[in-house]
Amino acid sequence: MADTSNAPSPRDLEQAFSLFNEASAQLANAYNDLEQQVARLSAELAVANGELRRQYEEKEALSQRLAHLLAALPGGVVVLDAQGRVAQCNPAAREMLDLDPTGRPWNEVAASRLQASRGAQEWALCGQEGGGALRWVTLSMSPLDSAGGRALLLTEITEARRLGEQLEQHRRLSSMGEMAAGLAHQLRTPLATALLYAGNLARPALADGDRVRFAERAQARLRDLERMIQDMLTFVRGAPAAQEEIDVAQLLQAVTHTIEPQMHAAGVAFRTRIAVGPSRLHGNRKALQGALINLLENALQACAGGTGAVELEVRAGGGRLRIRVQDNGPGMDAATLDRLFEPFFTTRQEGTGLGLAIVRSVAQAHGGEVEVESAPGRGALFTLAVPLADER
Ligand SMILES: Nc1ncnc2c1ncn2[C@@H]1O[C@H](COP(=O)(O)OP(=O)(O)OP(=O)(O)O)[C@@H](O)[C@H]1O
Ligand SMILES: [Mg+2]
Structure with a gap:
């Protein structure tokens, strides 16, 4: 009689056992492999962590060195964020500004602690008057990061x-x-x-x-x-130290009002070409006015009579005001050009020879300079350049 029950035969069982043994051996192997992989990955992770820690410690040491350096710097360093607020500053900056500007907008700090001079190239520190003479600094700004942060360096130049x-x-x-x-x-x-x-x-x-x-x-x-x-x-x-805000248009108007009647009386054609928008200078109004009149009087004296012509041209560019006084007079030879700015050098009988020496000292006192271009028979061109007052 055939066996119709579903009970496995001993042979089936044997086969199943052997399959089971095989599978569990494979599992054991896979487990071993996994263990090895975990061990390898853990080792790799430890190395990576070590590297990260080393980099972190290096950065920490670097930032400490930078902090020490900033603290030891004699110059004031102010770090601004993209909005122009003071994010950080060193002790020298705090000492110079006589306050801790951290967190405040730099414009506000500058307005209350710094006073511009010499065409805003140099700044007087406010609030230090009690300690004796005024202290002076220069400012330089440089970009710090791509987010718009900037670093400001205050350098003391009092001495x-x-x-x-x-x-x-x-x-x-x-x-x-x-x-x-x-x-x-x-x-x-x-x-x-x-x-x-x-x-x-x-x-x-x-x-x-x-x-x-x-x-x-x-x-x-x-x-x-x-x-x-x-x-x-x-x-x-030298030019008196008075520091005023000078409106360029007003200055030029005062100068032309003084010189125009003299030009007219001497029969000299006088032309002005003024190509500047509203702008201001810092300095001494009377001294600058006097310097310009000196240049115009020289031009007038050089070409008076006949077909004399003088042109006053004024331009602004690169933070500077350029005032050019040109005449069509006899011009100057090299020997005269050489000595032009010496005090008491004159070729005019009634001249004192102080005119151009004063022009130069006034220009220099305003952080500017005066230059001349001329040749015999080619007229003369004097250029007085001074820095314009700019916004802080
Ligand atoms: N535009 C000019 N053309 C030719 N020569 C000039 C001109 N400007 C100045 N000079 C020469 O430079 C000299 C010195 O000029 P400066 O203005 O210093 O003195 P001055 O005009 O002689 O005297 P002061 O200005 O004191 O009356 C003049 O005597 C003249 O020889
Ligand atoms: Mg003169």
Whole structure:
């Protein structure tokens, strides 16, 4: 009779056992493999962690070194974020500004602690007056990161500035000494004429009309003397330190109003080409006005009569105001060009030779310079360039 039950035969069982054994051996192998992989990955992870820790420690040490460096720097360092707020600053910056600016907008801090001078190139520190003389700094800004952060460096220049002023004073005094003989000569002529007229005034039989005439002439010569002495003092002292906001258009208007009637009277064609929008300078209005009038008077004197023409051209660019005074006069040879700015150098009989020396010292006192281009028969072009006042 055939076996119809579903019970496995011993053979089936044997087969099943052997399959089971095979499968469990495979599982054991796979488990071993997995264990090995886990061990390998753990080792790799440990190495990667070690590397990360090393990098972190290096960065930490670097940032500590940077912090020490910032703290030790004599210059003030202020770090601004993209919004212009102070994110960080070093002790030197806190000491210079006399406050901790961290978290405040830099514009606000600058407005309350810094005062611009010399066309905003140099800044006086506010709130330090109690401790003696004013302290001065320069500012330089550089980009720090792609997010718009910036670093500001405040460098103290008080001592350099004091030495520079002293040097300039010495330079002026020594050229003063050298030129004292020239000065005596300059003063002697109008003084002698004034004495002559004054002597005439003392004559008892003088008609009233003559008396008035002599008195007027004596006065005119004395006024010349006064102007010469005034010019000399301006030169020796350098441009007075008054710091004002000067509106460029107003300055130019005052200058042209003074010079236009003189040009007209001398028959010189005077043209102005003013190509500047509203702009301002920092400095001494009277000194700058005087310097420009000196240049224009020289141009006028050089080309007076006949077909004389003078042009005043004013432009702004690169943070500077450029004032050009051009004439179509006889121009200058190399020897004159060489000595032009020396105090008391003059080729005009009634000149003092202080005009251009004053122009140069005024230009320098405003952080600018004066240049000349000329050749015999080709007229002359003087360019006075001074920094414009810019926004902080
Ligand atoms: N535009 C010019 N063309 C030709 N020569 C000039 C011109 N400007 C100046 N000079 C020369 O430079 C000299 C010095 O000029 P500066 O203005 O210093 O003195 P000055 O005009 O002679 O005297 P002051 O200005 O004191 O009355 C002049 O005497 C002249 O020889
Ligand atoms: Mg002159």
